[in-house]
Amino acid sequence: MSSLRVEAATDLGPIRLELDLTVAAGRCLAVVGASGAGKSSTLRIAAGLLRPRAGRVVCGDATWLDTERGINRRPEERRCGYVFQDYALFPHRRAWQNVAYALRDRPREHREAEARGWLSRFGLDAVADARPATLSGGERQRVALARALARRPDVLLLDEPLSALDATTRAGAERELAEVLAQTEIPVVLVTHDFTQAALIGDEVAVIDSGRLVQRGSASELAARPATAFVADFTGAVILRGTAAPAGDGTTEVTLAGGDRIRSTDTVQGPVAATVFPWEITVEPAGAWAGAPRSAQNRLDAEILSVTTIGGRVRLGLTGAERLTAEVSTTAVAHLDLRPGTAVAATWKAAATRLIAV
Amino acid sequence: MTQARWFGPLLFTALVTALLFLILPVVAIFVDTGPGELLATLDDPAAVDALTLSLWTSALAVAIIVVVGTPAAYLLATRSFRGRSVVITLIELPLVLPPAVAGIGLLAALGPNGLIGDSLDDAGVRVVLTTASVVLALTFVAAPFYLRQAEAAFSALDRTWLEASRTLGAGEATTFAQVAIPAALPGLIAGLALAWGRALGEFGATLMFAGSFRGVTQTVPLAIYERFATDFTAALGLSAVLVAVSAAILLTVKLATHASPARVLAPR
Numbered sequence: 001m002s003s004l005r006v007e008a009a010t011d012l013g014p015i016r017l018e019l020d021l022t023v024a025a026g027r028c029l030a031v032v033g034a035s036g037a038g039k040s041s042t043l044r045i046a047a048g049l050l051r052p053r054a055g056r057v058v059c060g061d062a063t064w065l066d067t068e069r070g071i072n073r074r075p076e077e078r079r080c081g082y083v084f085q086d087y088a089l090f091p092h093r094r095a096w097q098n099v100a101y102a103l104r105d106r107p108r109e110h111r112e113a114e115a116r117g118w119l120s121r122f123g124l125d126a127v128a129d130a131r132p133a134t135l136s137g138g139e140r141q142r143v144a145l146a147r148a149l150a151r152r153p154d155v156l157l158l159d160e161p162l163s164a165l166d167a168t169t170r171a172g173a174e175r176e177l178a179e180v181l182a183q184t185e186i187p188v189v190l191v192t193h194d195f196t197q198a199a200l201i202g203d204e205v206a207v208i209d210s211g212r213l214v215q216r217g218s219a220s221e222l223a224a225r226p227a228t229a230f231v232a233d234f235t236g237a238v239i240l241r242g243t244a245a246p247a248g249d250g251t252t253e254v255t256l257a258g259g260d261r262i263r264s265t266d267t268v269q270g271p272v273a274a275t276v277f278p279w280e281i282t283v284e285p286a287g288a289w290a291g292a293p294r295s296a297q298n299r300l301d302a303e304i305l306s307v308t309t310i311g312g313r314v315r316l317g318l319t320g321a322e323r324l325t326a327e328v329s330t331t332a333v334a335h336l337d338l339r340p341g342t343a344v345a346a347t348w349k350a351a352a353t354r355l356i357a358v
Numbered sequence: 359m360t361q362a363r364w365f366g367p368l369l370f371t372a373l374v375t376a377l378l379f380l381i382l383p384v385v386a387i388f389v390d391t392g393p394g395e396l397l398a399t400l401d402d403p404a405a406v407d408a409l410t411l412s413l414w415t416s417a418l419a420v421a422i423i424v425v426v427g428t429p430a431a432y433l434l435a436t437r438s439f440r441g442r443s444v445v446i447t448l449i450e451l452p453l454v455l456p457p458a459v460a461g462i463g464l465l466a467a468l469g470p471n472g473l474i475g476d477s478l479d480d481a482g483v484r485v486v487l488t489t490a491s492v493v494l495a496l497t498f499v500a501a502p503f504y505l506r507q508a509e510a511a512f513s514a515l516d517r518t519w520l521e522a523s524r525t526l527g528a529g530e531a532t533t534f535a536q537v538a539i540p541a542a543l544p545g546l547i548a549g550l551a552l553a554w555g556r557a558l559g560e561f562g563a564t565l566m567f568a569g570s571f572r573g574v575t576q577t578v579p580l581a582i583y584e585r586f587a588t589d590f591t592a593a594l595g596l597s598a599v600l601v602a603v604s605a606a607i608l609l610t611v612k613l614a615t616h617a618s619p620a621r622v623l624a625p626r
Contacts, residue, residue, distance in 0.1 A: 048524075049521050049524070074524070075524035075525050076525075076527050076528055080525050084518045084522055085518075086516070088516065088518035088519050088521070088522035089522075090523075090537055090540075090541065091519075091541060092541055092543075093540075101523070101536070105527065147526065151525075151526055151527060
């Protein structure tokens, strides 16, 4: 099996895309970044839908694009399975006919049976004769995936394949997609703006910012050791800016922009971004005795700005000298009577505080 | 909320006024034409000749327009190139051209001593005052109606459908034939209906460029005009027939669009 390498330099409106990504066969690279960072353009370059000013796309032994040698294979000559953000199902064709469209190199009389076989593999027998307009979001996504795989592509490119789904459908679809991809022996590139999704589906995560690769590694590596504040932000961490100096006891003291001081076990000096994950932050009533012995060295006074329930957890937006986000259980919210306007103290451990020099 | 009290009735009154004004002449034609006159019209061989000529010349003109216009509109809708808006303006020009001017223009181009009529003459081809000249005149005046609609229909397509088709192994021609045309079909058919309606009603350009010879160039509108001076009842009868035929074509085309699978294409 062959790997995919995409090397490209091109101007995309205000930003300049400059990337070199390699994905091994059977691996899934999740490309994450803000919208407009060049994620989708990278896929389009790989598929031949966008021609970069300079670049190379090589899939195994086949060179699909080489601007120096004047090679530029047409999209239909590159074997790319492409799942578009809105799925791009042909509205005038039934589900099976959409899949059969990908089977044009097969004898005509075999196409329908094969297309229905693909749909069956994705649990879509019941809707094989339906037109896309009558399908649910999750069904459309699976038809689109079946259609892309039916081509028996050499690479699979997924452009935000789950972002058109509602939150409930998405969770199930994420697991399914991860399972399908685990059995795939070709290189897969998944574009998403959701780090959690990237972590769940991708073997590796590449973070792109303004057309450049910022960091690449496993999701846990990125979350534990974000190379930049941008990566930390993407992994969902709270970011506090300040200046770090040694505290004397082996820890580092960070004086935040708002004047508060926090501790970290990381040793960095100078201007830093201190990051902490929302689930590391605990919330206690503002009146609690600040001098009580506790392992959490960091304590900031704040007021609750918002209370948002996500599944079994509650995300609290906190505002004070700094903006924070804390994740607590629904029980804690009821027990402590947390509501917008409540004065609280947010605490977390020095060991949960990552420092990144900026 | 004082606005709500009078604004709704205002909109309603406007619609009713427009509707009454627009259907009044059509209703008048049928009220003034008894069933007897309608049948008498169809007994008149000259009227039948005109009707037959109108139907097949307009059908031929529309066929030419669709065959050439569909790929042309697709190109305009899917490619951006320098001078694209100039090209679109030129295509739309016949829409605002008075029919008489169109007739003069066609004569100047294809008539004897015309721009290319001269060379045609040398080659032994004579268009003016023949049935071919009727088809040419109809094509000229009706084409922009189809081109505009088709261009809009192709422009409205989701570009990712075309891209998805390519990534699934289909070339540009297959994508055009199997994705773009079926997906744009309602718009294309609407354009076809408009063009056909315009071709059936064409009068000025045909009269100047093709003349009004019974059985050769005399289409229904020309036949109506000929009767208008001498026999108003016959003119009315023929008018009623033309209205019925036009309405039947419009209705058939609309029903065909509704029955087609492309109906599900309604914007998402």
